[in-house]
Amino acid sequence: MHLYNLTLQPPTAITQAIVGNFSGVRQQEIITSYGTRLELLRPDPQTGKIATILSTDVFGSIRSLAAFRLTGGTKDYAIVGSDSGRIIILDYDPKTSSFVKLHQETFGKSGARRIVPGQYLAVDPKGRSAMISAMEKSKLVYILNRDAAANLTISSPLEAHKNGAIIHHIVGLDVGFENPTFAALEVDYTESDQDPTGEAFRNAEKMLTYYELDLGLNHVVRKWSEPTDPRANLLLQVPGGQLASSDRFDGPSGVLVCCEDHIIYRHMDAPQHRVPIPRRKHPLDNRDRGMLIVSAVMHKMKGAFFFLVQNEDGDLFKVTIEHEDEEVKALKIKYFDTVPVASSLCILKSGFLFVASEFSNHYFYQFQKLGDDDDEPEFSSTSYRSFGMEDPTSPLPHEYFRPRPLENLALADEIESLDPILDSKVLNILPNSDTPQIFAACGRGSRSSLRTLRHGLEVEESVSSDLPGIPNAVWTTKKREDDAYDSYIILSFVNGTLVLSIGETIEEVQDTGFLSSARTLAVQQIGTDALLQVHPEGIRHVLANGHVTEWKAPSGKSIVNATTNKRQVVVALSSAELVYFELDLEGQLNEYQDRKAMGSTVLALSIAEVPEGRQRTPFLAVGCEDQTVRVISLDPESTLETISLQALTAPPSSICIAEMLDASINKSQPTLFVNIGLQNGVLLRTVLDPTNGQLTDTRTRFLGTRPVKLIRVQIQRNPAILALSSRSWLNYIHQNHMYFTPLIFESFDFAWSFSAELSPEGLIGITGSTLRIFQIPKLGTQLKQDSIPLLYTPRKFIAHENYFYLVEGDHRVLGEDAGEKKLAELRQQGKKIDQEVIDLPVEVFGRPKAPAGTWGSAIRIIDPVKAETVAYIPLDSNEAAFSLAVVPFSVRGGELHLVVGTAADTTVSPRSCSSGFLRTYKFTDEGRGLELLHKTETDDVPLALLAFQGRLVAGVGKALRIYDIGKKKLLRKVENKVGNDNTIQTFTSPIITLNTQGSRIIVGEMQESVSFVAYKAPENRLLVFADDSQSRWVSAVTMVDYNTVAIGDRFGNVVVNRLDPKESEQVDEDPTGAGILHEKGVLMGAPHKTKMIAHFHVGDLITSIHKVAMVAGGREILLYTGLHGTVGILVPFVSKEDVDFISTLEQHLRTEQSSLVGRDQLSWRGYYTPVKAVVDGDLCETFARLPGPKQSAIAGELDRTVGEVLKKLEQLRVTTSGF
């Protein structure tokens, strides 16, 4: 087996975001790291919307990002710290819209290692140097400068290592133009490692150390080191240094040390200031827990600065420092607003805040005010003795604030993110859909959701109105060439034409010069100010003055087909003749003297738009009933001569020539595409060679069951093609990338562009007798998401009949019922309860936090078609649900039951619970409800459940058991036993996945990979007969066939393991299992071992794998989801030639494309184990972005043309995923 890995949806979790002027223009942009990808986002300050400009896979893991600007420069650069053992400086080139690697300096081994720098990055605010640091010991300082030609230069590294120091954080100090200084938060472990009494450990101090880079001596010195709070986690730069123009100080310089519960201002030789981090005045909140600052941002304005810091609940606080020159007078903190917990905060100069959420959607807020004059209580260091530092070891008294809805911020935009995907299903259950949907349980806590992902573009309908009859076509047209918007909508009916004018209202008009008594074949705004209508009897040319010239079809013949552009008209007559007209310089439409006889009825015609600055387009494509398409010249030298001919597999139904810029074919000039829609629903896209008129590079795609109609439209001022069949598709260009995506909407009979003041980029379409005007708001997306909100983190869900059964739960959260109880208790004690705070929306503020071991959990029934929750069953007594299965118990005549595995008082680390339970439910109300039959106690957490031969097989902790249903509880029938002595030998780590086929159970263990278990009914035995020779932290498993499993693991690998079919047979033929029982174990495990046949590092933690067919009638593939929002597929190759071809291509690309973070692609994909039998499709697809000469060179080596290579890549993607 050889697999082709392709990412359908890249990860959407932002691990870090930085802001800067990366294009070098005034506008600020955001660079986000998605762990393995870099993106450049451009916010529009006018509309407050964010657009993705560039997205690129780096084939490595990005661990840190920083923006810097050389002194006096106007352009920001990005420094990237990754797992490549290299420091990278990236420059965004707005011309080519790509990141350019300016510098790549190697300093260590690859991999996220403890002492190889890459984890932390800090830059001098004046852009003179950067420090890159490891988790322990190593810190390297690079000097950044520019050479005589103003190019960025980087020095060799200077070491600032400290042996045995664990580094918590580093930051660049703002010291103005003095020597660049960096502050580090370090703990030394050398003494605690030597002291057996533990005294040194308890007294270990966290040191705040300043490292000064002496620019004169080219040397780094440890300038200052003082102990600070042992619970510090984050450093923040405080502005400092003098302005060049005046002697005023920007700020006091130094750092803010964010610690658990406190924020301390520190600087060399300056008094400390400490303020507490205020807590929510929430009656149910757990007040004993510490509070960390998770993210922070400093913002400098003219003459002032402030910090926004965020705690673990998402509350933002504004921190200000009152200072006189370099002397700090007070450190102040006050509540600002509450937004989702962020991994990064970015403030833009245009008054926006970008919140890169650690989970779920990312938000873009606009500042309404800065919280300056409100009555929010402010806490100042001056209100405590010695500025809060009287006794640094004891905490300051808790201070409280009242959480409230947003006051200072207003939501401007939202970026959808699937992160984290915890479970998924691939099913086709939505009506009117011929491809399956992906249902993903996403999100964390109260911001969780169940999302339906459909391949396609979202359509936003703005107008829908019913018409008196059923039109067969619709057009819109402007009156004059230079009009901004369309003036008329023309509707063609079987025996008439209706003209509507677009104004404040849309109404019928009569005196337009159009013939209303016949149907219309084509409408065109022609010349500068004339209109043209083609109807079966002739062509009407309506001049600006209202005068109409008419060309009549010869008697006995009618026009059957027409194609037009601004200067040319071609009509086909019923006698299979073509008549050609061209506009002359006076604006007269002239017929060409000859007519062209085609010999076969013309079914479709098309000419392209007139190219800029030209008189005419030289090509006409004609589709005939004899299943051919001919390209005919319109050049004056050879008018109406046939140039080329292409045979088709079915009669054509529509043709459309369009000039589009496909960067994979030609990066600088648009390519002329001839799109041919066939009556069997297939679309052919061929390239028309402009020099010789030949049709080359044909790509096919199945669009739907109806004959294809093709319409040229405008999307973002670029030509695009709308292809209508039983589904509507849009072929368009977005950010230099060509997309071919279905529209998620009813199918259309006809459609056209529509441009009016209210909807400048709209489309108009007809479905039956309904006229619709619509927009496509999210161009560039491939998956449309619809979500159903959940209350807790979804853990697992299953589909049964028409409903989804989902278990959700959260640790350290107070459940609803426990919360109510506690509230009642408080009320009884006579405490005043602030109802407003309790009623704050949980999606934003979250549920009240509780100590470890407390859970909020529920079972939810969801109707995925109607996208609503049908029933919600909260669990009480601190139980949390972890697994579920629908089991047809054969002793009850196959009656279906839902079994939910729960546990009470669970703690995650160390793993424990007071008791596990198997809750057995009966379905009521046709699955819309559940009735609890009984609860069965277990000794551990049941993490995996599965129906097995009319009974239940459960992974309860490390034990594999089979249960049958009883009256009062489930009855344990068998537990796996191994070894001759018949002792119960459990698995070595908890069981987390179960799969079955026949009497075989596939057990996935948390740490020890996958085992094959046979159930021998006669002896009632569960026997482990095969396992993996390698330990593996399994996270998802699916059976590819009876002997083969696909495994996803926690470190981002996908593995396929196979058991030898002979061994498999041997086990199956043994009726009692005695043979296996007495066989000798191998490598301290089962007697047989599976063989690894494929291995690949995806880079995201795999949360589910499915074996599905994504396109109707397509091959089965493996689809996986990743924690950070990745959706990818593994496609088995069908032939050896394909494997050889694609692997060789991959090899060439590996040498061509170097990773942006300097990671070797092969070692990245073989992070833990070398890649085996998997080709990296993401790398192969970068072929399309290579410069032309390189493409041809590689294609030449492969003995193919560039077109053939691209076609093969597209075919691999389209035929298997439909994307």
Next chain:
Amino acid sequence: MSSELRYTANTQLEHLHARYTGTGHADLTKNYSRTREWLTHQHRDTLSSIVGHPTLTSFLAIADGVSIARVKYDMTQKMLQPCGPPPKKDDD
């Protein structure tokens, strides 16, 4: 092994130890305190690897119901002494 060779081998090893924290040596399995030293290094490597891989910190944060920053903080704090205090030294 000639004495000269042994000498260079040793300095190389010393150099390795100075440069790459946690590098093993021949005495690792000799006694308990050495094994503990190795174990401590293993744990520190694991903890720093968790902090260095964004997917792992997310995973742990979801499992335990805390923020990613808390996971990173806890892991880094743990690096100071991941396996408890060292055993009492018996003269080896």
